[in-house]
Amino acid sequence: MTTQHDKVDVLIVGSGASGAAAAWSLAETRMRILCLEQGDWMKSDQFPSNGRDWEARRHGDFDILPNRRARAADYPVNDDNSLMKVANFNAVGGGTVMYTAHWPRLHPSDFKVKSLDNVADDWPIDYWTLEKFYEENDRMMGVSGLAGDPGVPPRHPPMPPIPLGKTGSLYGRAMNDLGWHWWPSDTTVATTEYEGRAACINLGHCTPGCAQGAKASTDITYWPLAIRAGVELRPNSRVREIATGPDGMATGAIYYDADGREHFQPAEVVILACNGVGTPRLLLNSVSDKFPNGLANSSGLVGKNLMMHPWPVISGYVQQPLDGGRGPITSIWSKQFYETDPARDFVRGYMLQFNRGTGPASQAILSVGAGQLPWGRDHHKTYRELLDHRVAIGVACDDLPEEHNQVTLDPVLKDSNGIPAPKIDYTISENTRRMMEHGIARAEEILNAAGATRIHCSRTVLNYPGHLLGTARMGTDPARSVVNEWGRSHDVKNLFIVDGSVFVTGGGVNPTSTIQATALYIADQMKQRLANLFD
Template identity: 60%
Template sequence: MAEETVDVLIIGAGASGAAMAWSLADTRMRIVCLEQGGWMNPATYPTTGMDWEARSLGDFSVSPNSRGRPEDYPVNDTDSPIKASMFNAVGGSTILYAGHFPRLHPSDFRTATLDGVGADWPIDYATLEPYYAENDRMMGVAGLAGDPAYPPKEFPLPPVPLGKLGETLAAGFNQLGWHWWPSDSAIATQPYRGRDRCVNLGPCISGCSQGAKASTDITYWPEAVRQGVEVRTGCRVREILMRDDGMADGVIYYDAEGNECRQRAEIVIVACNGIGTPRLLLNSKSSAFPDGIANRSGLVGKNLMFHPYGMVVGFFDDPLDGYKGPTGCSIMSQEFYETDLSRGFVRGYSFEAVRGMGPVSSALSGMGAGRIPWGEGHHEGFRSVFNRTASLLAICEDLAEERNRVTLDPELTDSNGIPAPKLDYRLSENSQKMLAHGVERAKEVLEAAGARETDVNSPLSVAGWHLMGTARMGTDPQRSVVNEWGRSHDVRNLFIIDGSIFVTSGGVNPTSTIQALALYVADRMKQNLATLFD
């Protein structure tokens, strides 16, 4: 049988791969997606069992290094104060994300022009706005219109309930006269497109058993598959192959049984996240690209951006019922988002409120903070912590720097022997000042809300959820990896659509923008099918 050449090959079934597959499905092209993980079964997620908190430290840990599932690959992050978090499955990291879903601001696309730092994106907020809106409809985003921190936007679903914890924090922000707003949340607060409503289980970040949180395995993928897109699970791509004419030929991958396979394609789309994508590109060496495919600029893997997180935990006298409701979605603040140089740094950050923890997490974190001793005083310590904490995260904009990068580890490999990624990352002086400012303002809010004490954890080491910038977009092939619609400058049938193509990070969770970008790139591809490779 002749080897099949598919029209479109998507690598990665996470946030962006799913949106792209769904959008392209109406072209009736033959589309295949290779995903190293499998389909998840929400009935087996941790919150269905008594050991739900323990499992969030084990087989549902956000760290691939701790989790060590067969489908995970290791990440050498010893030279980074922020450790990588991700999940490998159909749905990707949306399986474990909080569903906090704000958009970038218009200014985030113009930091060079407005503030003299970073680079301007080759597109702007207005270009992405219809794709943000389409994505909100597909994912089912809950929120409240009228936020003065954003251009006007509407939501398909009403906001998540704030609970006593959210209302307590909101009162603190009001007392200081600072901005706050109910979080934009990718959570179905009412039955929506076949998904049941949120029942406030709490720990969204170990998978939503209820199916209310919008992970792409239950939003985009079912619709894409119904339209004929094929998802092949357990398939880990080793490298992208080149043809003699300078076009991508397809990929070599290992199937679930470890067999080496080849898949040819007319179009190759990489959607493996800000670490997985540069890893794959750097592993795809050829005579045309000895330093990795699409890397003539030398920028593949460089400009790695996280969001440095400063976390402040407030301890209150009264119970806050914080274990009820979506962990990371209640209220957010953008009082300090836009640049004000009098603060001592450029650009800014958001606050995201975090609800309380369950009993096990409260006990373990209280032990780590020296608040819950073993032996005498244990129960008094526990009572002072459990159900009496509320936290604020300062999500700081990270400015792109070439020294912060993803490379290939010379020794570490995954279970298929493919070289693993290595991170080299340092916090800039600007980030450190921004973190310090965020921590002090968070303390003020928590105290205004009634906290008797606060603990600080900054920078939060486990907060490497947002992986951006390692194959940035731009119009100049010397200064960017892909063009203004995600096509590689160097390989005309190779596209990149995940957080790698971000030019700046903003100070908000990136998934909404990652997916809006994927829909935008898909639309541009469809509009230009006849001349796609010109």
């Protein structure tokens, strides 16, 4: 038996980066807004850094990979046919609970890759359209950083940057010796008290939740304000499909509660905010006579063009002890190789992300994995040479869209509610391969300049971090895109998508800042068009 609920004006599916931003923005309309979230609220005293097993839990109930983590709120993903693995988190706050808080924006050129480099497609909007929403989002999430970076357009972080520490200073010296650009990273780690959040105390373990509450996640930034403004958030509610009526409009969502009971939530408007895998999965599961290939899929592009950011990490060890696991892993970035250079054998470029160290167990695990720390009799002697001496640079490669990189429905695998699970097919393009090798070589130069030895890079372990973008792309042509230039489905005029699925290209940076700026932009467009939203 299905429980019927009262109709709401706006139903948002997913409470993570984009769903929270959209909910908060739309709250001022005083419409009745409801968000369904498959996970529960997190409590900061449950985060790993409260306990002595904090490093091990990173590989357990706080692993970034849902297949490994396998919490009750997680759904399985068949990513056997992908070198990159899906990273996500399912709770109120979504992936912002489980992220490293690195906060670069896309560059203006990222929105114009067809015009500038004759590859892929331009976005139907540009950087300058999003600029005020980037700024608004930086204030809402609380960003630490330093204005004046010559490598990026102007921005105004409201808090000072994270200290350079020994590790950032080492990198800075090496980059200066090479004459290459670097700058303290923007992050959403609060370096001062900010809007009720405590300042960072350098727990050194930002990704799997911040026990201090210094790292921004939407459960502690957007959601308290949205709820205070009247938005309802219903956790432990897993949506199976979006229902449609005879007129082809969305009528609401069918979902399961924590006890597996089926509900129907009617709505005037439906907004999907389930990330670049969850959203196409939901659309492909929403099959009807009118939409036999899935909802909003007349273009056939739902699930196509998945972009995941191949991200090789190059590590080494220096003579002097550094910060180790004390302090956020984020340190500095470099945009030296971000923009297209015709002299190179690839188009587009990459950001370098310079990491601080990790805790004692993680350092041992990473060092064994890199073949630098032996088992047996030499273990202790070598470990003492390596502990707190490790440096690592990530190469965040621009990931251009290719239709064969895709999310489909697995014919066998299902989640705990019997909903078909997503299947990922993803290969790395030749352009990206060449970009990766260029970045690896530059990172090795940097580590050499820093005095590092035992330099190592894996070409196969690339799941740092498996961003999820592009699978319901934005565009003006209904044959070549899923949503229009303001986020509305071309096919279903009361269905909107606000998450990373709408990205046309991926850029070479962590995407959360742009995901949220885009969600705020789409919400703003909706507010401006309320009188004729479905025209």
